[in-house]
Amino acid sequence: MPRFSANLSMLFQEHPFLERFAAAARAGFCAVEFQFPYDWPAGDVARAAREAGVDVVLFNFPAGDWAGGERGLGCLPGREAEFRAGVARAIDYARALGCPRINCLAGLAPSGETAEHLAETLIDNLRHAADACAPHGIAVLLEAINTRDVPGFFVDRSTRAAELVAAAGRGNLFIQYDLYHAQVMEGDLANTLARLLPQIGHIQFADNPGRGEPGSGEINFPWLFAELDRLGYTGWVGAEYRPRGADTESGLGWLRA
Ligand SMILES: O=C(O)C(=O)[C@@H](O)CO
Ligand SMILES: [Mg+2]
Numbered sequence: 001m002p003r004f005s006a007n008l009s010m011l012f013q014e015h016p017f018l019e020r021f022a023a024a025a026r027a028g029f030c031a032v033e034f035q036f037p038y039d040w041p042a043g044d045v046a047r048a049a050r051e052a053g054v055d056v057v058l059f060n061f062p063a064g065d066w067a068g069g070e071r072g073l074g075c076l077p078g079r080e081a082e083f084r085a086g087v088a089r090a091i092d093y094a095r096a097l098g099c100p101r102i103n104c105l106a107g108l109a110p111s112g113e114t115a116e117h118l119a120e121t122l123i124d125n126l127r128h129a130a131d132a133c134a135p136h137g138i139a140v141l142l143e144a145i146n147t148r149d150v151p152g153f154f155v156d157r158s159t160r161a162a163e164l165v166a167a168a169g170r171g172n173l174f175i176q177y178d179l180y181h182a183q184v185m186e187g188d189l190a191n192t193l194a195r196l197l198p199q200i201g202h203i204q205f206a207d208n209p210g211r212g213e214p215g216s217g218e219i220n221f222p223w224l225f226a227e228l229d230r231l232g233y234t235g236w237v238g239a240e241y242r243p244r245g246a247d248t249e250s251g252l253g254w255l256r257a
Contacts, residue, residue, distance in 0.1 A: 002228045004255060005031035005057050007204065007240035011248045018044060021052035027252055033058035033238045036066070038089065042096035049097060056097040057236045058141075058176075058202055061129065062086035063105045071145070072105025075122040075154040077113060087129045094138050101139040101201055103176050104129060106155040118154055123168045130170035141201050143176035146184035149211075158182050158192060162199050174201025178240065183208045183219055190227050197231055206241030213241050214254035221254060 006012065006029040012020035018040065024032050032054045037045045049056050063086075064070030064079070073083040090102050106122055109115070122142075130140045144161040145153040155161050161175045177200045179189055186192060193200070207217030214221035228237065243251040 002203075002225055002233065002237040003031065003235075004029060005033045005055075005236045005238045007033050007035075007238050009035040010240050010242055013243075014247050018048040021048040021054055023248070025052040025054050027249055028255060029054060031055040031057045031236060033236070033240075035060050036063070037093055037097075038062060042093045045093070046096045046098075056099040058101050058103060058238060059090070059093070059097075059099060060103045060105055061090045064107065070107065071150055071153060072107030074104050074106040074125050074142075075118040076107050076110060077117060077121045080121070080125060080128075083125050084128060084132075087132050091133060091136060091138065094133075095136060100137060101141055101174075102129075102133065103141040103143055103202070105143065105145070106153065108150070108152040109154040119164065119167075122154070122164060126164070126168040126173060127170060130168065130173045134170070134172050139172045139174055139201050140170070141174050141176040143178055143204075144181055144185070145178075146181040148184055149181075156181075157185050158196060159186070162196050165199055175199050176202045176204065178204040178206075179219065179224070180204070180206035180208055180211055180241070189219070189224060193227070193233075194231055197233060200233070200235070202236055202238065203228070203233070204238040204240040206239075210244075211242050212244045213239075213251040216241075216244055216251075222257065 006024040008020040012023040015023050063072040073079050142161045144155050144158045147156045165173050
């Protein structure tokens with residue numbers, strides 16, 4: 001079976017953030033990931049992970065004014081300085097946490113800009129991020145997000161993310177393949193995984209519809225997890241779903257199985 005990490009922005013929300021690390025360890029996870037650690041000092045986050053005995057395997061670059069509706073800075077012309085400051089901040093956190101990969105959110109396509117200009121901006125920003133991360137042994141990821149949940153997201157298909165990553169042309173640049181977003185937008189998960197595998201630096205999952213745990217929807221997760229082994233994928237697979245029950249533990253049947 002693949003190596004699973006618990007996404008602490010979605011799982012274990014019945015606990016305060018810094019207590020979710022220990023909750024994940026008690027549930028059997030040896031690795032965690034999360035969206036944004038920036039509300040907590042890096043030292044506090046690192047201590048929580050160390051004391052729980054879990055590795056931190058992924059988090060996101062700062063993504064703009066999230067509460068105000070922004071969903072990333074990667075493709076936004078005129079925001080390059082803010083993106084770059086976010087890259088530096090994320091590297092500081094990654095070094096404190098020993099985290100080897102950081103995910104870039106492309107953001108919502110602003111009106112009045114051509115797709116070509118947005119793609120150029122994103123590619124320049126990805127190159128900057130990859131070059132800044134490379135000396136620290138950190139990989140940079142680009143994730144496609146479905147436009148049913150996030151209307152207007154600029155990179156909405158894994159095949160497009162793969163094209164942009166290839167165009168940026170950096171050895172430490174990969175795609176983050178989220179099975180939930182891919183199922184909403186593209187389907188054909190197994191064939192797409194096989195085709196994009198060399199470019200995949202991290203996988204996440206939730207069932208569809210509803211973004212719940214495996215077994216709550218239409219995706220055949222036992223078969224797909226076995227397929228990841230058959231394909232030779234050795235990276236992390238992040239559980240990034242909204243538990244349907246009152247607590248996370250009651251939805252972990254897929255992990256026990
Ligand atoms: O929504 C997702 O999927 C993610 O992976 C997040 O990190 C982006 O908000
Ligand atoms: Mg995801």
